[in-house]
Amino acid sequence: xxxxxxxxxxxxxxxxxxxxxxxxxxxxxxxxxxxxxxxxxxxxxxxxxxxxxxxxxxxxxxxxxxxxxxxxxxxxxxxxxxxxxxxxxxxxxxxxxxxxxxxxxxxxxxxxxxxxxxxxxxxxxxxxxxxxxxxxxxxxxxxxxxxxxxxxxxxxxxxxxxxxxxxxxxxxxxxxxxxxxxxxxxxxxxxxxxxxxxxxxxxxxxxxxxxxxxxxxxxxxxxxxxxxxxxxxxxxxxxxxxxxxxxxxxxxxxxxxxxxxxxxxxxxxxxxxxxxxxxxxxxxxxxxxxxxxxxxxxxxxxxxxxxxxxxxxxxxxxxxxxxxxxxxxxxxxxxxxxxxxxxxxxxxxxxxxxxxxxxxxxxxxxxxxxxxxxxxxxxxxxxxxxxxxxxxxxxxxxxxxxxxxxxxxxxxxxxxxxxxxxxxxxxxxxxxxxxxxxxxxxxxxxxxxxxxxxxxxxxxxxxxxxxxxxxxxxxxxxxxxxxxxxxxxxxxxxxxxxxxxxxxxxxxxxxxxxxxxxxxxxxxxxxxxxxxxxxxxxxxxxxxxxxxxxxxxxxxxxxxxxxxxxxxxxxxxxxxxxxxxxxxxxxxxxxxxxxxx
Numbered sequence: 001x002x003x004x005x006x007x008x009x010x011x012x013x014x015x016x017x018x019x020x021x022x023x024x025x026x027x028x029x030x031x032x033x034x035x036x037x038x039x040x041x042x043x044x045x046x047x048x049x050x051x052x053x054x055x056x057x058x059x060x061x062x063x064x065x066x067x068x069x070x071x072x073x074x075x076x077x078x079x080x081x082x083x084x085x086x087x088x089x090x091x092x093x094x095x096x097x098x099x100x101x102x103x104x105x106x107x108x109x110x111x112x113x114x115x116x117x118x119x120x121x122x123x124x125x126x127x128x129x130x131x132x133x134x135x136x137x138x139x140x141x142x143x144x145x146x147x148x149x150x151x152x153x154x155x156x157x158x159x160x161x162x163x164x165x166x167x168x169x170x171x172x173x174x175x176x177x178x179x180x181x182x183x184x185x186x187x188x189x190x191x192x193x194x195x196x197x198x199x200x201x202x203x204x205x206x207x208x209x210x211x212x213x214x215x216x217x218x219x220x221x222x223x224x225x226x227x228x229x230x231x232x233x234x235x236x237x238x239x240x241x242x243x244x245x246x247x248x249x250x251x252x253x254x255x256x257x258x259x260x261x262x263x264x265x266x267x268x269x270x271x272x273x274x275x276x277x278x279x280x281x282x283x284x285x286x287x288x289x290x291x292x293x294x295x296x297x298x299x300x301x302x303x304x305x306x307x308x309x310x311x312x313x314x315x316x317x318x319x320x321x322x323x324x325x326x327x328x329x330x331x332x333x334x335x336x337x338x339x340x341x342x343x344x345x346x347x348x349x350x351x352x353x354x355x356x357x358x359x360x361x362x363x364x365x366x367x368x369x370x371x372x373x374x375x376x377x378x379x380x381x382x383x384x385x386x387x388x389x390x391x392x393x394x395x396x397x398x399x400x401x402x403x404x405x406x407x408x409x410x411x412x413x414x415x416x417x418x419x420x421x422x423x424x425x426x427x428x429x430x431x432x433x434x435x436x437x438x439x440x441x442x443x444x445x446x447x448x449x450x451x452x453x454x455x456x457x458x459x460x461x462x463x464x465x466x467x468x469x470x471x472x473x474x475x476x477x478x479x480x481x482x483x484x485x486x487x488x489x490x491x492x493x494x495x496x497x498x499x500x501x502x503x504x505x506x507x508x509x510x511x512x513x514x515x516x517x518x519x520x521x522x523x524x525x526x527x528x529x530x531x532x533x534x535x536x537x538x539x540x541x542x543x544x545x546x547x548x549x550x551x552x553x554x555x556x557x558x559x560x561x562x563x564x565x566x567x568x569x570x571x572x573x574x575x576x577x578x579x580x581x582x583x584x585x586x587x588x589x590x591x592x593x594x595x596x597x
């Protein structure tokens with residue numbers, strides 16, 4: 001494909017649909033989570049339930065607010081990318097929601113969000129998911145990763161194939177492309193990946209001088225077309241994805257889409273890297289913003305240097321998108337507004353917002369104070385990379401500003417015995433770099449239900465606009481708003497009012513005390529480390545330590561270290577609950593939410 005003109009590239013980057021009256025458009029940003037993805041899954045499960053209940057009440061002729069909230073964009077990274085893929089598939093079907101009273105049978109619960117993170121990772125019978133990651137069947141002649149990716153493959157395949165009945169189109173997904181509702185804009189899904197091969201770009205300065213740089217922060221765009229949606233409305237670098245053949249020029253299927261989800265969640269070294277293949281034309285529509293003297297920005301197309309990568313399609317290995325962009329806020333924001341646009345921030349005129357779902361918002365851990373052992377420095381390096389890719393300072397400042405209504409955030413929040421815990425302190429899967437949830441299904445169940453509860457509280461009290469907002473004008477007439485005002489700040493009303501089952505207070509699970517005995521993981525850890533050592537010794541990587549490694553002598557100490565680390569993580573997480581009460585009294589009720597306009 002010939003490179004499009006600069007004007008065509010700029011048009012794609014700057015185009016934005018004009019807002020419709022009494023409609024609030026939403027872009028979800030699902031941040032990196034590792035095993036804490038169960039929390040984000042719970043948030044999404046309740047969000048779908050709330051929107052469906054409001055839509056059903058409106059269709060039944062009840063006196064409900066008549067403004068619309070349209071889900072238009074979902075951007076995800078790592079575990080958030082897995083959840084974006086689950087959401088994209090699940091929105092085509094009616095499914096049961098998973099609450100504190102729900103149960104699982106041998107086939108799971110029937111809820112795609114819950115089952116992806118529990119039945120598929122852990123097995124419906126509660127088998128330890130980490131045990132499957134510690135199996136050695138993937139270790140033949142090479143070591144693809146420290147852990148086996150088989151449970152992730154199973155979960156991705158399940159999500160890609162999920163179906164219940166015939167596909168449907170929810171009236172709150174996408175939005176009309178004009179005044180008529182005959183043509184509907186698809187749901188735009190963006191998954192970030194870290195491209196290990198990279199895309200080379202070249203800037204020429206004249207007189208034979210030039211500079212190249214290689215960009216490793218990559219992303220994939222997919223337009224999900226539910227029944228009746230217009231696939232011809234997609235960007236030139238966006239794949240069309242439907243539930244039957246669409247006849248689109250650029251069309252993918254759910255199996256290939258699941259590869260994108262596996263790629264964005266391939267935690268570096270911990271899980272296997274993935275191979276992706278894409279047309280080089282996908283990279284023609286990347287742009288940069290250049291400040292001008294008058295304070296404005298100009299859009300400059302980036303020029304990939306394909307002389308360095310002559311083949312088309314272009315193939316590359318990739319790992320977790322969180323290694324280069326753990327919170328793809330800007331990708332989501334500009335998908336709504338265009339790269340030069342701005343989503344209105346004031347409460348009265350706000351009509352679009354980015355909603356970030358991040359289980360870990362709160363105090364971030366600091367790295368090592370001084371140089372120490374190689375292992376300690378390696379841990380500090382990983383932590384530093386993760387923290388550096390989470391937010392821009394401007395994103396945090398906008399999300400925290402009380403008078404900005406184009407940015408919102410949901411994060412974990414749980415009431416303990418003597419304090420309110422937030423972020424990683426509130427969820428059971430946060431320990432061991434957020435890998436500990438893979439070791440115990442009870443941790444994920446706790447976090448899933450907490451996500452549902454936090455989402456309900458967020459929708460009631462934080463995802464709000466002033467009563468005189470333009471979106472609300474004439475839409476609350478005849479509606480008894482008193483019960484909604486009881487939760488919202490004075491003078492505000494919720495953007496997504498809760499009706500039906502979504503209005504029932506959500507229950508949470510007791511904190512999973514003594515749900516995992518780390519000692520049971522020692523032998524699987526030892527066996528995998530020993531096999532890895534054996535393979536690496538045979539390849540000569542170990543050098544002078546070959547005999548020691550081949551004998552597996554390192555496996556025992558490594559297993560002991562890992563078990564002790566898991567035990568420490570569990571004890572640290574339990575401390576807030578055990579200060580004033582014994583384990584038998586450690587049930588907790590979750591209340592509240594985290595968010596900012």
